[in-house]
Every structure is written in structure tokens, then in C-alpha cells.
Amino acid sequence: MAVDRASELATVGTDARATLDATHRAREVVLPSSRKVVRTASLAIRAVHRLELDTARSLLDEAALQLGEVDVASATHPEVRFVGPFHDAQKEYVEACATLAFVAHEPLPSATKLGVSTPAYLNGLAEAASELRRQVLDCLRRDDLAEAEALFDVMDEVYGLLQGIDYPDAITGGLRRSTDALRGVLERTRGDLTHAVVSERPPRPGRMTTGLW
Numbered sequence: 001m002a003v004d005r006a007s008e009l010a011t012v013g014t015d016a017r018a019t020l021d022a023t024h025r026a027r028e029v030v031l032p033s034s035r036k037v038v039r040t041a042s043l044a045i046r047a048v049h050r051l052e053l054d055t056a057r058s059l060l061d062e063a064a065l066q067l068g069e070v071d072v073a074s075a076t077h078p079e080v081r082f083v084g085p086f087h088d089a090q091k092e093y094v095e096a097c098a099t100l101a102f103v104a105h106e107p108l109p110s111a112t113k114l115g116v117s118t119p120a121y122l123n124g125l126a127e128a129a130s131e132l133r134r135q136v137l138d139c140l141r142r143d144d145l146a147e148a149e150a151l152f153d154v155m156d157e158v159y160g161l162l163q164g165i166d167y168p169d170a171i172t173g174g175l176r177r178s179t180d181a182l183r184g185v186l187e188r189t190r191g192d193l194t195h196a197v198v199s200e201r202p203p204r205p206g207r208m209t210t211g212l213w
Contacts, residue, residue, distance in 0.1 A: 029073035030086055037066045037089035041096035048100050049134055056100050063093050064114075071115065087173055090116040094124025099131045102154050119173030122162060126178035129158035130185045137189075140196050152193050159186050 044059035070086055094116055101108045111121035132151045139148035162179040169176055 026073045026076075030070050033066055033070045033073070034085035034089035037063050037070065038092045040066060041089075041092040044096040045099050045131060048096070048103050049131075049138075051103075053100065053104055056096070060093075060096055060100065063096065067093055067115070087117070087120050090114075090120035091124045091127070091173075094121050095127040095131065098125055098128035102128060102132055102151065103135055117173075119171070119175065122165065122175050123173055123178045125158055126162055126175070126182045129155045130182050133185050133189045136193060140192065145196060148193060148196070152189055155182070155186050155189060159183060 040059050040063040044056045044063065047053070047056035047059060067089060070089060074086060094111075094114060097109055097114060100106070111118055114121070116124075132155050136148045136151050136155075139145070139151065159179065159182050162175065162182065165172065165175060167175075
């Protein structure tokens with residue numbers, strides 16, 4: 001029996017175009033919506049640093065809605081769901097949520113609660129811990145040494161967690177690079193904090209303080 005190759009290939013073309021049209025439509029939603037999430041999360045982090053926590057929470061609610069749009073649009077399209085923009089949007093959202101939780105001394109929301117992937121969550125935690133350097137320095141300027149030490153301890157604990165997660169970058173979304181970057185920020189912050197602590201100590205008995213011998 002002869003095969004109607006022309007008809008067969010026409011069907012292949014029709015099916016392919018239908019599939020690719022749907023993926024393209026999803027991509028047209030994912031890209032701009034992901035950029036919106038990144039911008040909104042960035043504004044939320046800025047609000048946290050200014051200690052405008054209610055503003056930050058409002059912005060994070062907005063970012064959650066934007067991320068939900070991306071999630072729905074990409075649900076059946078792994079071609080766009082697991083590429084850079086969506087991962088970056090999730091990561092920035094986690095960073096903002098974690099920064100707020102750390103600074104406000106609130107419970108840290110889980111990856112499940114935020115509706116994000118584990119790699120995006122872990123990378124977001126790394127960047128949130130790095131963001132705490134600014135808060136530590138601001139606390140030192142306000143002579144709030146206790147708060148500076150508390151936030152530094154959070155940075156150190158996050159680094160300890162991430163250092164123990166040893167999987168290929170293809171699985172973790174480049175977590176090793178994020179952890180290495182956090183280590184550098186952590187060591188610089190440790191130096192600043194140590195200098196401040198030493199400066200706060202009273203001179204030891206019998207030690208000259210005038211600089212003259």
C-alpha cells in the first residue's frame with residue numbers, strides 16, 4: 001500500500017506549528033513577566049534596606065502575583081519554564097523574601113511556600129545573605145553592635161548550609177558560584193565587624209593610649 005507522504009508531512013508540519021505557536025505564546029508571557037518580577041523584587045530589597053518593611057511586603061505581594069502569571073504560562077512548556085529568565089525571577093523573589101525575613105527577624109518562608117524550585121531557592125538564599133552586609137554596615141554606623149553581630153551570624157549560618165550542598169552546577173543552578181561569592185562578602189564583613197568590636201573594647205590596664213612611650 002502506497003504511503004501518502006505529502007499528506008503525512010503536511011500533518012507533521014501542522015502539528016509542529018501548533019506546538020511551537022503555543023510555546024512561543026508562553027515565551028511572550030514568561031520573558032516580560034519575569035523581568036517584572038526581578039524589578040519588583042529589587043524594589044522590595046531596597047525598601048528593606050531603608051527599613052520600610054510594610055512597603056517591602058506590599059511589593060513582595062505584587063511580585064508573587066507576577067510570578068504566578070509566569071508559572072501558569074509556562075506550566076506545560078518546559079522549553080521556557082526551565083531557562084534563565086524564569087529561574088532568575090524565582091531567585092530574585094526568594095532573595096527579597098529572605099532578606100525581609102532576616103532583617104525583620106521573621107520565620108524564613110520555605111521553597112514550597114514561595115512556590116519556587118530548590119535551585120532558585122538556594123541561590124536566592126545566598127544572595128539574601130550577601131545583602132545583609134549592607135545591613136551590618138548600617139548597624140555599625142548606628143552603633144548597634146548587637147544587631148550587626150546577629151545579622152552576621154545569619155550570613156555565616158547560610159554560608160555553612162550552602163557549603164554543605166555539593167552537587168553539580170547543572171543541578172543546583174550554579175550554586176557553587178553563588179556560595180563562593182557569599183564567602184567573599186562574609187570575610188569582608190567579618191573584618192569590618194571585628195574592627196568595630198575591637199574598637200569598642202576599653203583599653204587594657206597598663207596599656208598606653210596616647211601613642212607615646
